Amino acid sequence: MENDIISPENLVYQKPTLMNDVPMHYCPGCSHGVVHKLVAEVIEEMGMEDKTVGVCPVGCAVFAYRYLDIDWQEAAHGRAPAVATGIKRLWPDRLVFTYQGDGDLACIGACETIHALNRGENIVIIFINNAIYGMTGGQMAPTTLMGQKTSTCPYGRVPELHGYPLKMTEIAATLEGTCYVTRQSVETVAAIRGAKKAIRKAFEASMEGKGSSLVEIVSTCNSGWKMSPKKANDWMQENMFKFYPKGDLKDTIK
Amino acid sequence: MAKTEVTLMKGNDAIANAAIRCGVDGFFGYPITPQSEIIETLSLLKPWETSGMVVVQAESEVASINMVYGAAGAGKRAFTSSSSPGVALMQEGISYMAGAEIPGVVVNVQRGGPGLGTIQPSQSDYYQATRGGGNGDYNVIVLAPASVQEMADFVDLAFDLAFKYRNPAMILSDGVIGQMMEKVVLPPFKARLTEDEIKSKYPWATFGRTKDREPNIMTSLELKPEVMEERNIKLQKKYQTIKDTEVRYETQKCDDADYVIVSFGSAARISEKAIEMAREAGIKVGLFRPITLWPFPTKQICDIAKGKKGILVVEINAGQMVDDVRLSINGAVPVEYFGRLGGIVPEPDEIVEALKSKLIK
Numbered sequence: 047m048e049n050d051i052i053s054p055e056n057l058v059y060q061k062p063t064l065m066n067d068v069p070m071h072y073c074p075g076c077s078h079g080v081v082h083k084l085v086a087e088v089i090e091e092m093g094m095e096d097k098t099v100g101v102c103p104v105g106c107a108v109f110a111y112r113y114l115d116i117d118w119q120e121a122a123h124g125r126a127p128a129v130a131t132g133i134k135r136l137w138p139d140r141l142v143f144t145y146q147g148d149g150d151l152a153c154i155g156a157c158e159t160i161h162a163l164n165r166g167e168n169i170v171i172i173f174i175n176n177a178i179y180g181m182t183g184g185q186m187a188p189t190t191l192m193g194q195k196t197s198t199c200p201y202g203r204v205p206e207l208h209g210y211p212l213k214m215t216e217i218a219a220t221l222e223g224t225c226y227v228t229r230q231s232v233e234t235v236a237a238i239r240g241a242k243k244a245i246r247k248a249f250e251a252s253m254e255g256k257g258s259s260l261v262e263i264v265s266t267c268n269s270g271w272k273m274s275p276k277k278a279n280d281w282m283q284e285n286m287f288k289f290y291p292k293g294d295l296k297d298t299i300k
Numbered sequence: 301m302a303k304t305e306v307t308l309m310k311g312n313d314a315i316a317n318a319a320i321r322c323g324v325d326g327f328f329g330y331p332i333t334p335q336s337e338i339i340e341t342l343s344l345l346k347p348w349e350t351s352g353m354v355v356v357q358a359e360s361e362v363a364s365i366n367m368v369y370g371a372a373g374a375g376k377r378a379f380t381s382s383s384s385p386g387v388a389l390m391q392e393g394i395s396y397m398a399g400a401e402i403p404g405v406v407v408n409v410q411r412g413g414p415g416l417g418t419i420q421p422s423q424s425d426y427y428q429a430t431r432g433g434g435n436g437d438y439n440v441i442v443l444a445p446a447s448v449q450e451m452a453d454f455v456d457l458a459f460d461l462a463f464k465y466r467n468p469a470m471i472l473s474d475g476v477i478g479q480m481m482e483k484v485v486l487p488p489f490k491a492r493l494t495e496d497e498i499k500s501k502y503p504w505a506t507f508g509r510t511k512d513r514e515p516n517i518m519t520s521l522e523l524k525p526e527v528m529e530e531r532n533i534k535l536q537k538k539y540q541t542i543k544d545t546e547v548r549y550e551t552q553k554c555d556d557a558d559y560v561i562v563s564f565g566s567a568a569r570i571s572e573k574a575i576e577m578a579r580e581a582g583i584k585v586g587l588f589r590p591i592t593l594w595p596f597p598t599k600q601i602c603d604i605a606k607g608k609k610g611i612l613v614v615e616i617n618a619g620q621m622v623d624d625v626r627l628s629i630n631g632a633v634p635v636e637y638f639g640r641l642g643g644i645v646p647e648p649d650e651i652v653e654a655l656k657s658k659l660i661k
Contacts, residue, residue, distance in 0.1 A: 098509075099508060108521060111515070116509050117515050117517070118515065118518070119373050119518040119519075120517065120518060121369070122369075125362065128358070128364075128366035129370035129373075130370060131356070132366065132367035132371035133374045133506070135356060136326050136354060136371045137374055140508055157362075158359070161358075161359035161363065
C-alpha cells in the first residue's frame with residue numbers, strides 16, 4: 047500500500063508546532079504565509095517559544111497574532127519599533143521582534159524605525175516589502191516602483207507627482223546601531239532557505255546584545271498587483287530585484 | 301534615610317524622585333518645557349544603577365507613549381511625561397492603551413495653547429484629559445495634584461489605579477505645580493516587582509507565553525462589530541465601577557459657607573488665598589477641590605451645593621470644568637466661571653472680585 051510510507055520514521059517535513067491550526071486571511075500566492083512559517087521555525091529551533099514577544103503592524107500582517115502561538119502586541123500604525131523598544135528594554139532576556147510592511151515601516155513609521163535601529167535596540171525588524179498597500183486595497187506605497195500602477199497612481203508612479211521609492215534597508219545599513227541588515231526573498235526554495243538563515247542570524251544577534259537587525263523580504267502582492275501568483279513572482283524577479291537588490295547590506299556580527 | 305525627611309524641591313523633581321521610590325520599571329519621554337526636569341532628574345539620578353529602572357529619551361512623544369504601551373503591555377510599571385502639545389501627540393497611543401486595556405501612566409504638566417501656545421502654565425487640557433482625548437469611547441483616570449507633595453504622592457496612586465483597572469491613568473498637573481518649589485516628604489522606597497511577581501499578579505501580560513497558558517495578545521482591534529460592541533460594553537462597565545469607587549476630592553470651609561469655589565490644581569491653591577481674603581471681607585466662601593477630574597465628583601458637588609447661594613468655578617482656561625459642575629448641579633444653584641487664559645495665572649483679588657461681580661452683585 048502506498049500509505050505505508052506515511053509513518054513517523056519517514057517524516058521529513060511538518061508544519062511548525064508554533065503555527066496555529068487556523069485558516070489564514072492572506073491571499074493565495076502571498077509571501078506572508080511563508081515568512082510566518084520561517085519565523086515560527088526559527089523561534090522553535092532556538093527553543094525560545096516561552097520567551098518571545100512579537101509586535102504586529104497595521105497592514106496585511108495585522109492579524110499575525112492569530113497565526114503564531116506566542117505572546118504578541120498589536121501596535122498602532124508604524125509604531126511597532128517603539129512598542130518593541132518598550133518591551134525589550136524591560137525584558138532584556140526576551141526575544142522581541144516586529145513584523146512590518148512597507149507602508150507601516152517606511153512611511154508612517156519611518157521615524158520610529160530609524161530611531162529604534164539607530165539606538166541599537168536589541169530587536170529584529172522583519173520588513174515585508176511588496177511595494178504596495180495590500181490591506182487597504184492596493185494604494186501607492188513609499189516603496190512603489192517608478193512607473194508602477196496602483197489605485198492612487200493609476201497612470202503609474204511619476205516623480206513630479208509622487209516622489210521616489212524609498213530604500214529603507216539601505217538607510218538602515220548606514221546607522222551605527224544596526225549589526226545586521228539584509229535583503230532576502232521567498233519565491234524559490236533556495237531563496238526561502240536564505241531568508242530563514244537570515245532571520246535566524248538576526249534573532250541570535252539580538253539575543254547576544256549585538257544591536258538592531260533589519261531583515262527585508264522583497265515580496266509579492268499578486269492581488270494588489272493584479273497578477274497571478276506565478277506572474278507576480280516573475281514581475282518581482284524582473285522589476286523589484288533591480289531596484290531592491292538582494293543580499294547582505296551590513297554585517298558586523300562576527 | 302528616615303521616611304519623614306522633609307526636602308525642598310520642584311514638582312517635576314518630586315515626580316522623578318517618587319517614581320524611583322515607587323518601584324517604577326521604566327520612563328520613556330521627550331523634552332518639552334515646562335516639564336523637562338522630570339527626564340533630566342531621572343537621567344541625573346541614574347536609577348538603572350540602583351532600582352534597575354530604565355530611562356529612555358525617545359525620538360518623539362508618539363514614540364514615548366508607544367514605548368509605554370509595549371512596556372506596560374508586558375506587565376511593567378512604565379510612564380511618560382510631557383506638556384500639552386506633546387500630550388496631544390500621545391492621544392493615539394493613549395486611545396490604543398485604553399482599547400487594549402494597558403495600564404500605563406502619563407504626566408501632563410500643562411502649558412497654554414492652542415498649538416505651540418506658550419510655555420506658561422494653563423489648565424486648558426481639561427477637556428482632552430477628561431473626555432478620553434483620542435478616538436473612541438473611553439476614559440482615562442485623571443488625578444489633579446495641587447501641591448508638590450501631591451505630585452510625589454500621586455505617582456504610586458496613579459500606577460495602583462492603572463493596574464487595578466488595566467486602564468491608562470494621567471497626572472494632570474500644570475506649569476505652576478511642576479515648576480514651583482515646596483517642602484515634600486517623598487514616599488518610602490519600594491522594590492520593583494520580580495519576574496515571578498509580575499507573572500502571578502499580571503497573568504494577562506505579554507512576557508512570553510508559558511506552557512500553562514494560551515498566548516497573551518495586547519490589541520484594540522476587532523473587525524466583528526457585535527464582538528466590538530461587547531468589548532465596548534465591558535469597557536463602559538469598568539468605567540462605571542471606577543466612577544462608583546474612585547472619586548477623590550477635598551473640601552475646605554464649606555460647612556458655614558454661602559458660596560463655594562470649585563477649583564482644581566494650581567487654581568485651587570490660588571483660590572485658597574482668595575477664600576481667606578473674602579472671609580476677611582465678611583463673605584463666607586468654601587472650597588471644593590476635585591482631585592479626580594475623571595471620575596468627576598458629580599454627586600459630592602451636588603451635595604455640597606445644597607443651600608448655597610452660588611458656585612464660582614475658577615480654572616486657568618476658558619471655562620471647561622464649569623461644564624461638569626453645571627451638569628452635576630443641573631440648575632439647582634447659580635454656577636459662574638472665572639479664569640485667565642494663554643498662560644496668565646489669576647490673582648487672588650481677581651477671584652474675589654469675580655465672586656462679587658458674578659454672584660453677589
